[in-house]
Amino acid sequence: MEVKLHEFEKIYGDANKAAEERRKYLERVTGAKLENIGKTIIDLNTVVGRNIENVIGAVQVPVGVAGPLLVRGDYANGHFYVPLATTEGALVASVNRGAKLVTESGGARAKVLKDGMARAPLFRLPSLVEAVEFVNWVLQNFEEVKKVAESTTRHGRLKEIQPFIVGNYVWLRLVFSTGDAMGMNMVTVASDAVAKYLQEKFPNARLVALSGNMCVDKKPNAVNFLLGRGKTVVAEAVVKREVLGRLGVTPEAVHEVNVRKNLMGSALAHSYGFNAHFANIIAALFIATGQDVAQVVESSMGITTTEPREEGLYISVFLPSLEVGTVGGGTGLPTQREALALLGVAGPGDPPGTNALKFAEIAAAAVLAGELNLLVALARNELATAHERLGRARPQERA
Numbered sequence: 001m002e003v004k005l006h007e008f009e010k011i012y013g014d015a016n017k018a019a020e021e022r023r024k025y026l027e028r029v030t031g032a033k034l035e036n037i038g039k040t041i042i043d044l045n046t047v048v049g050r051n052i053e054n055v056i057g058a059v060q061v062p063v064g065v066a067g068p069l070l071v072r073g074d075y076a077n078g079h080f081y082v083p084l085a086t087t088e089g090a091l092v093a094s095v096n097r098g099a100k101l102v103t104e105s106g107g108a109r110a111k112v113l114k115d116g117m118a119r120a121p122l123f124r125l126p127s128l129v130e131a132v133e134f135v136n137w138v139l140q141n142f143e144e145v146k147k148v149a150e151s152t153t154r155h156g157r158l159k160e161i162q163p164f165i166v167g168n169y170v171w172l173r174l175v176f177s178t179g180d181a182m183g184m185n186m187v188t189v190a191s192d193a194v195a196k197y198l199q200e201k202f203p204n205a206r207l208v209a210l211s212g213n214m215c216v217d218k219k220p221n222a223v224n225f226l227l228g229r230g231k232t233v234v235a236e237a238v239v240k241r242e243v244l245g246r247l248g249v250t251p252e253a254v255h256e257v258n259v260r261k262n263l264m265g266s267a268l269a270h271s272y273g274f275n276a277h278f279a280n281i282i283a284a285l286f287i288a289t290g291q292d293v294a295q296v297v298e299s300s301m302g303i304t305t306t307e308p309r310e311e312g313l314y315i316s317v318f319l320p321s322l323e324v325g326t327v328g329g330g331t332g333l334p335t336q337r338e339a340l341a342l343l344g345v346a347g348p349g350d351p352p353g354t355n356a357l358k359f360a361e362i363a364a365a366a367v368l369a370g371e372l373n374l375l376v377a378l379a380r381n382e383l384a385t386a387h388e389r390l391g392r393a394r395p396q397e398r399a
């Protein structure tokens with residue numbers, strides 16, 4: 001009988017052995033050597049069935065630190081070394097120089113303005129009239145729906161239901177607070193319970209999809225930008241004129257780059273990112289700390305604002321949909337957990353939710369540092385030279 005690759009755990013009874021046998025099989029049929037993928041400190045028994053299937057090993061991404069970065073938030077207070085996992089040369093140096101500019105100027109303030117993970121099941125009703133009746137009932141019976149949703153979780157709390165109707169179709173955007181978890185599994189299970197309950201109440205309602213794409217998960221979109229998803233965070237700083245002066249730039253010059261590039265350029269491009277490179281910092285931080293990397297899509301949407309002032313440059317970053325957690329997902333893997341520990345946010349907070357809020361504030365401050373520095377680098381026209389120096393293959397590799 002032919003054995004399927006993904007059933008090796010059943011045969012060998014151990015995920016590490018199963019992965020080794022999978023690698024041997026793949027080496028035989030493809031001719032590729034997989035000796036490095038096989039070298040990992042992860043005990044694969046701890047990830048199979050929760051983080052990965054058909055596992056063959058792990059890839060390694062180098063991690064650097066940017067900091068110290070002074071953050072003055074409601075939860076994060078002090079100097080932080082921010083772990084960034086990337087293969088883009090010059091990126092860590094960039095955030096590091098930004099952190100220095102911010103810290104020398106008195107630090108970054110940060111605030112989480114909104115907190116809620118959304119899942120939006122999509123229902124079909126026979127007609128518009130029944131769709132409206134359905135929505136009205138759901139809104140009038142919020143407490144009942146909330147009880148059903150929360151029966152599946154200890155930490156999830158249903159905060160709000162945002163309904164959308166198109167023809168005879170209804171999207172219920174269910175928004176939950178999720179403690180220290182990013183919460184996608186948690187709210188999906190809770191939404192499933194709600195969908196089952198509503199279909200029992202309304203036999204004429206049919207669930208088309210538990211995720212109806214109004215959530216919105218892992219796609220660029222306007223809904224999260226306006227209504228928020230995960231943490232909606234803002235960080236700000238006033239970077240001293242003399243601190244910028246040491247690099248030969250003025251607040252006015254950096255402001256001009258921001259307005260012309262991040263606002264006008266992004267408007268012309270119809271981009272969702274009115275920023276220079278939020279995605280660089282978010283992706284590197286997500287990889288280092290075990291976040292769901294696909295959520296870099298909406299987590300890195302946002303706006304950078306600047307104002308030249310007498311004392312220096314006011315700069316802020318607005319991240320409407322930062323989806324982060326300190327428990328669950330990949331946050332428990334050994335290296336990712338250490339990276340979270342470096343920030344003092346590994347595992348559950350006391351009270352629950354405070355570690356994730358602290359992490360979100362640090363993330364926004366790190367984005368601010370990276371954003372500031374790239375604007376400064378562009379004002380000094382040093383992007384190409386920096387990447388030539390720090391971020392290119394060696395000449396012999398390019399030949």
Ligand SMILES: CC(C)(COP(=O)([O-])OP(=O)([O-])OC[C@H]1O[C@@H](n2cnc3c(N)ncnc32)[C@H](O)[C@@H]1OP(=O)([O-])[O-])[C@@H](O)C(=O)NCCC(=O)NCCSC(=O)C[C@@](C)(O)CC(=O)[O-]
Nearest residue numbers: 090091092093094096097100276277373374377382383386
């Ligand atoms: C690379 C720098 C920082 C050099 O900048 P510099 O001023 O020539 O370097 P320096 O040697 O004088 O050092 C100044 C500070 O930079 C930091 N620094 C300097 N070197 C290192 C290093 N090796 N490791 C860690 N930190 C470093 C460090 O903070 C240091 O201060 P110190 O600690 O020495 O007092 C600068 O040229 C720069 O920031 N360039 C821009 C690079 C950049 O921002 N890249 C981001 C990625 S670009 C991208 O992917 C997105 C993009 C651009 O396509 C998006 C878009 O369209 O806009």
Ligand SMILES: NC(=O)C1=CN([C@@H]2O[C@H](COP(=O)(O)OP(=O)(O)OC[C@H]3O[C@@H](n4cnc5c(N)ncnc54)[C@H](OP(=O)(O)O)[C@@H]3O)[C@@H](O)[C@H]2O)C=CC1
Nearest residue numbers: 153154155179180181182183184185186292328329348352
């Ligand atoms: N299912 C889906 O549709 C999708 C799933 N994902 C994946 O979901 C995972 C993330 O989901 P997520 O729900 O965050 O994580 P997990 O599914 O790993 O669940 C985390 C659980 O930890 C428990 N918990 C313990 N302490 C705390 C605390 N202090 N705060 C909050 N929860 C706590 C909660 O239990 P309790 O609920 O009992 O409170 C919670 O459900 C990632 O792996 C991601 O890739 C991503 C996108 C879509």
